[in-house]
Amino acid sequence: DQQVKQNSPSLSVQEGRISILNCDYTNSMFDYFLWYKKYPAEGPTFLISISSIKDKNEDGRFTVFLNKSAKHLSLHIVPSQPGDSAVYFCATLKVNRDDKIIFGKGTRLHILP
Amino acid sequence: NAGVMQNPRHLVRRRGQEARLRCSPMKGHSHVYWYRQLPEEGLKFMVYLQKENIIDESGMPKERFSAEFPKEGPSILRIQQVVRGDSAAYFCASSPVPLGGVDTEAFFGQGTRLTVV
Numbered sequence: 034d035q036q037v038k039q040n041s042p043s044l045s046v047q048e049g050r051i052s053i054l055n056c057d058y059t060n061s062m063f064d065y066f067l068w069y070k071k072y073p074a075e076g077p078t079f080l081i082s083i084s085s086i087k088d089k090n091e092d093g094r095f096t097v098f099l100n101k102s103a104k105h106l107s108l109h110i111v112p113s114q115p116g117d118s119a120v121y122f123c124a125t126l127k128v129n130r131d132d133k134i135i136f137g138k139g140t141r142l143h144i145l146p
Numbered sequence: 147n148a149g150v151m152q153n154p155r156h157l158v159r160r161r162g163q164e165a166r167l168r169c170s171p172m173k174g175h176s177h178v179y180w181y182r183q184l185p186e187e188g189l190k191f192m193v194y195l196q197k198e199n200i201i202d203e204s205g206m207p208k209e210r211f212s213a214e215f216p217k218e219g220p221s222i223l224r225i226q227q228v229v230r231g232d233s234a235a236y237f238c239a240s241s242p243v244p245l246g247g248v249d250t251e252a253f254f255g256q257g258t259r260l261t262v263v
Contacts, residue, residue: 039188064246069254076150076237076254077189122188128246133179133202134239138188 036060039123039137047145052110054140056123059104063125066099067134068108071120080121081108110142118144148172150240150255151220158261165225165232167258171240178221179239179252180213189237195221228262235259 038057046052058066064085069077083090083097083106090097096109110117123137151170159165171178176197181189191205195215206213210228215221225232236259239252 037188067251074256076152076239076256078254079251082251126245128244132245133191133194134245134252135191136181136189 035137036135037123037125037137039140041140042138043141043143045143045145046113048115049112052108052113052117052142052144054108054110054121054123054142056106056108056137057104058106058123058125060125060127061101061104062127064128065126066097066106067124067126068095068097069122069124069136071122071139077122082126113144115144115146118142150175150238150253152236152238152255152258154258155256156259156261158263159228160263161229162227165228165260165262167223167225167236167238167260168220169223169238169240169255170220171238172242172253175240175242175253177241177244178215179241180221180223181237181239183235183237183257185234192223225260228260230262233260233262 036059067082068080070080071077081092081095081097083099088099099106120139120141122139124134126134153168178195180192183189193206193213194202210226212224235257237257239254241252
């Protein structure tokens with residue numbers, strides 16, 4: 034029962050262009066949506082999050098868009114840089130006493146020179 | 147302020163042995179989460195602990211796996227009688243308060259890569 038789906042295992046984008054990573058979820062009760070970035074042999078690092086009551090959150094080159102009616106969110110990175118090459122995990126969080134982050138399978142982003 | 151520390155980074159065990167994975171959360175963090183990443187898979191939640199309490203263990207296999215977070219010392223994920231299918235990267239994360247509200251960020255360690263031979 035996969036609650037968070039990242040349907041693209043990998044994505045290649047030219048340096049300087051926009052990278053768009055997509056994520057779908059099944060449970061309307063999630064309170065927050067998060068993006069984590071992971072380099073090989075390292076732990077995931079938090080990138081950006083968005084509350085379920087918002088539809089957009091921006092932080093520098095990173096913007097997350099939330100479409101609740103479609104149960105879809107996306108991460109936009111612009112302009113893409115070589116250091117952005119990594120695996121990006123979409124994740125969700127429901128706030129209650131048993132809260133925990135649920136991750137998708139990840140999308141590997143390759144930034145091409 | 148050191149980050150989340152996991153040790154060992156790499157652990158090799160023969161089938162049937164026990165594996166002990168340690169996680170020292172960031173200073174001031176009393177909430178610990180363990181995740182497992184199988185090859186080519188995402189991170190699967192295993193267990194959420196607060197000091198001396200297991201809050202949610204819904205992701206833990208019913209047998210051979212246990213976790214603790216004592217009042218003093220690191221959190222321990224223990225796998226008894228390991229099998230080849232336990233080979234994975236195990237990540238620990240911590241937060242100062244329960245996630246949500248103003249704080250949605252959990253800080254991850256670098257992981258322990260367990261190989262069962």
